Amino acid sequence: MYESLKIPHEISKADYRAAEPGLRGALIDAQFDLLESGDFPVIVLVSGLDVLGRSAATKQLLSWMDPRHIRAYAAIRPSEEERDRPRMWRFWRALPRKGRIGIFLNGWYEGPATDYFLGRSDHAGFRKHIDEVSRFERTLAQEGALFVKFFFLLPEEQIFREMKKLKKSPSTAWKLSKEETEIDRQFAKRYEDALGTVEELIGATSTGHAPWIPIASADPRYRDMTVGNTLVDAIRGRLGKRPPAIPKTGASAVVRSGGPNVLSALDLTRSLERKDYRRRLRQEQGRLTALTIGKKFENRALVAVFEGNDAAGKGGAIRRVVQALDPRLTRVIPIAAPSDEEKAQHYLWRFWRHLPRRGHITIFDRSWYGRVLVERIEGFCSKSDWQRAYEEIRSFEAELADYGIIVVKFWLAIDKQEQLRRFKEREDIGYKRYKITDEDWRNRKKWDVYAQAVNDMVDRTSAQIAPWTLVEANNKYFARVKVLKTINDRLEAELKSKKR
């Protein structure tokens, strides 16, 4: 791999001394221009088979730049809280804000390589993990993140020499975990294997928006100067420019228009008598309690998404669900305008941060679907933004499902007349919790545009692992029971079928 790099790459001490102050100034200027612009985050990956080189180069970067606006992250052992969530959670959690730089030592590449090399995953699992990593980078890049991924290369004999040094040094030897020691042992025995794994990983993840930059790392001066110069060029090259357009993956960009509307097919006259409602509500709430306190649920989690027309009764339905749940395990997250910390991140970040731990439940009152509803309609994001969101959302939900999180999604539908009736009723009673705002009236005028957006959304994001349930909500009793029953049926099927 990268044969040309086996040719010596060196910089003399004198040349290094002459060039270093200039590089340092350039780096720190780039860092402050980036900070001031607040335009995009910079994600630096430092990887390769050169263990000592990785951390030495990271230290050098930190030492050159202002350490207050850059952070190094090495997730050697995920914490318990991290293990209790889908595997990309800890990386989402560690992402730098716009305007800042995050350095990741191996980052999300450690997992797939190690798992496959140690035989903990088969080749299909390895490719799946690679896909996950690729989608992660793609979605961040598409929101503007700048990737600078370094891959350090050392001649074979030097790799082993350095490892020996590492193991002998009293200051580093104790830091090797059992797993690392095992990897190390295997690595020496199966060097060619390891190289093959790495080559496949690197090959599959070198993309236009996040290319790997191979660097001959045998000479520390050459390594650090090259890393520094590359980083300056990358930041400078992007500042003041729009992020490059990233080619879309086939189908996801195509949105059908017209055709039969999933909403118009609903029979909104469906209803339930008060007496039946009370009986069935009690019954379904009992089922939900039983399903979520059992041992089987301990290793799973539930994410319930509520979307719907204004005044469709989301709040009331959520309350009936929450009543049946253990409050210690349940959180309801109302999604309104993002906080400034959220605005400084990828649009999915604020949903990742609220994912439930194993055994827990999170209910989203509005959700990431805002991207393809309100943001699409109000023009808060560009057309290509919301068009690719369908695919991003499918991937996001697939990651949750893969981890064992059960995802249910509801659209509560009422008709235009019923909405008007409820708006007027709410204005009359004047309860704060039901306040009708000007925005509600404005949204109402866009009824048909919303219907189209909902139709596209359901069409494009209903998957077996995370199906949409359209709820006829003109009658609240009917709607609430349907919501509860849907959750229960899904939980029952999931908890029965899969062994995790």
Next chain:
Amino acid sequence: MYESLKIPHEISKADYRAAEPGLRGALIDAQFDLLESGDFPVIVLVSGLDVLGRSAATKQLLSWMDPRHIRAYAAIRPSEEERDRPRMWRFWRALPRKGRIGIFLNGWYEGPATDYFLGRSDHAGFRKHIDEVSRFERTLAQEGALFVKFFFLLPEEQIFREMKKLKKSPSTAWKLSKEETEIDRQFAKRYEDALGTVEELIGATSTGHAPWIPIASADPRYRDMTVGNTLVDAIRGRLGKRPPAIPKTGASAVVRSGGPNVLSALDLTRSLERKDYRRRLRQEQGRLTALTIGKKFENRALVAVFEGNDAAGKGGAIRRVVQALDPRLTRVIPIAAPSDEEKAQHYLWRFWRHLPRRGHITIFDRSWYGRVLVERIEGFCSKSDWQRAYEEIRSFEAELADYGIIVVKFWLAIDKQEQLRRFKEREDIGYKRYKITDEDWRNRKKWDVYAQAVNDMVDRTSAQIAPWTLVEANNKYFARVKVLKTINDRLEAELKSKKR
């Protein structure tokens, strides 16, 4: 305890039915008025020896109110990330924002009661823990948090009846951890002991700003109505009013003025030659590396606070410290204006959130001392706010030290001429990182006021566990070496002396 509560307190089914809709409306209105005001957080504690009653009442509250703006929190088993930080960290982390309600089942009272009852702490430890809890509530109340602390009381025989029920029910029995089973066993054997512990705890923590409200909980209808009504009254009583003044604890309110100034006593001519500097820098950086990679540091942590005059060289000093540290364990937190999530919390919250885990290092570039410096001087908080901050900060640092975190604090001092020279120099070179703003010039005009504030701060917050080091910084070389040496000496002494 609370003999009067042994008299039956009951509400008939008919009365309950008649009153419930009104209570629900009142609760939800209060909740929305609170949310709209965004004035203060409401902290509800649900405690007492009535295990089933605690969770039933919590569920009832959640069911009455809008679950989107209220959250229940039960910290049964602290997570690994929580165990790796001072014990109040997980409660700080769970605090509701202003305008929201948090319900804590036992909350911070679980720890002291259990530890003492099971003999894991002696009486002195118990009292210390109680003090910590009291200070926690006091500081939150002083920033405006509204406390509503319920203590449920059941007749003795009913306690045991309910526990039996709990253990028998297949849906709850498996949830008892080993520790809970042990507590339960001991509790039955030593009921009088347990009661004594609880009485002492309740007695010591019933304060004017966070009183315990005893509630006879044998009758669920009486219990829930009383809880609900009390909560409505508490929120209503506070809305639109300033939080009640809380009497200050003696000395902390008194700030000396005039007298000898700690800054004027400094010899700012102290300096170091470049050659000596390079040698000593290398030497001290080597020491710092060695001290922080050793096994002994793994159970400790380091918090380094940097304050100082504008242009005193904080950034440069921090960079020299960071160079010697493992970047994977180190974070530098620059403190500027708080984010909106931070503004919605107690002023110390944003520092708690960045505390290092065991074995890690956090460097604060500016810190919680902003309260008694810029906030005092610019009038961003009231006089009583900054006056009590001295005590709050001492308590905060004591909690860190108690946990094993080593706290070092630096004031980098330059004189007025040197500052002027550096301002001008910076304007000339025009590096972004050194930008001089109008604010810097404004601050300069308040030189003497700052000197007084610094003097008061050092006077009132220098403690053996977290001493201030004043650094003569007219000469940068001298300052950097002094900073490093101070950290090293402190680390050395701490890692030697204490067994943790």
